[in-house]
Amino acid sequence: MQAGKLGTRIGGGHAGVQQPHLLKQPAGGRPASSRPRLNSRRGAVVVRAADYYSLLGVSRNADKKQIKQAYRQAARKYHPDVNRDPGAEDKFKEIGQAYEALSDDNKRAIYDRYGEAGLKGGMGGMGGMGGMGGMGADFSNPFDLFESFFGGGMGGMGGMGGMGSRTRNRATTGEDDRYDLQLDFLEAVFGCAKEIDVDRLASCSTCSGSGAKAGTSASSCPQCGGAGQVVSAVRTPLGMFQQVATCPRCEGTGQIFTPCDTCGGDGRVRESKRISLKVPAGVDSGSRLRVRAEGNAGKRGGEPGDLYVYITVKDHPELRRDGISIHSDVEISYVDAILGTQVKVTTVDGPVELKIPSGTQPGTTLLMAKRGVPRLGNSASRGDHQVHVRVRIPKSISSDERKLVEQLKEMQSKAKFGPFSF
Ligand SMILES: [Zn+2]
Ligand SMILES: [Zn+2]
Helix, strand or coil, X not given: CCCCCCCCCCCCCHHHEECCEEEECCCCXXXXXXXXXXXXXXXXXXXXXXXXXXXXXXXXXXXXXXXXXXXXXXXXXXXXXXXXXXXXXXHHHHXXXXXXXXXXXXXXXXXXXXXXHHXXXXXXXXXXXXXXXXXXXXXXXXXCHHHHHHHHHCCCCHHHHHHHHCCCCXXXXXXXXXXXXXXXXXXXXXXXXXXXXXXXXXXXXCCCCCCECCCCCCEECCCCCCCCEEEEEEEECCXXXXXXXXXXXXXXXXXXXXXXXXXXXXXXXXXXXXXXXXXXXXXXXXXXXXXXXXXXXXXXXCCCCCEEEEEEECXXXXXXXXXXXXXXXXXXXXXXXXXXXXXEEEECCEEEXXXXXXXXXXXXXXXXXXXXXXXXXXXEEECCEEEEXXXXXXXXXXXXXXXXXXXXXXXXXXXXXXXXXX
């Protein structure tokens, strides 16, 4: 038996007894690794990146489609509902700003020329804003300062003719949903199949998601005249500016309709759905499973969001887990430590006989190869089970035992001068 020889693994051992590997032999006290570390893999620090292109992870000549795709990906990743890292929310907002600027040809042109300051109104007199007709973007934030300047810089409403190109009845992707799932220790180790009931917004079957009452048809919104946007004049220190905002009456669709009785016009209803979930082997507390398209339904034919299942794992009475390693303790008598013994160890595979070699020191860690947790995503690879050996020294002994131990002591003191010693 070699201490620290971790390269060789002995699988089952012979005669059904697992032969241990000696991991380490601390001088005494509690073994260093007897307590699983807290999962410290999360908590990545988000670095503030000023450049909109690098924020979205696209090149400077990316087209609109690529930008949109990159935005969706990044927004999903950093959405505060799904990402609880500190800084995720800020990042999410920055990504939104970046997308708002880069998805609009005009804003993008300004950004490319003047950087972020250009978009924040620091352009010094708006002189460079000529030729900005044909707004194709869909402005949703009425208080966006840039919008105010933009309107003003355009010399009244002259350049607004292009507004008709704004998408109507735009489909919106449904919100992602969250479900918290608690697993038993072994369910997390080996994976399991689960049925979960998820309460989420589903497309309304009465109106097929349109939100309109059956037999009625939509008509042009009287407040915005069907444009979906309303323009108001705002007085600022720099003068009067036009402000464009999404029409509050029709929410930008340009149309009003008699709302469906079932869903109240939203096109979606809250509904419980049973989802069969396959939990892979090796998940742990903090793992997150994504179930595609099982989040909330989209609006007006938009794609549904995703469902995120957050996992927590219950403790086991005897086993502790640290990543793919399992730890447990075994207590033996000092006599067994001297003579060696065989003990039954609870493992994730059930009870396994483990040989404790003679002369085992207190605090020894014995390794049971491949009795740990399957690696997430590669369950053929498994961690090990580390058994921490505690040696029990009796606090009181019988007079017969005392006699024997005293004999031992006598033997030991004689042995000091002989060829044998402990
Ligand atoms: Zn309207
Ligand atoms: Zn409906």
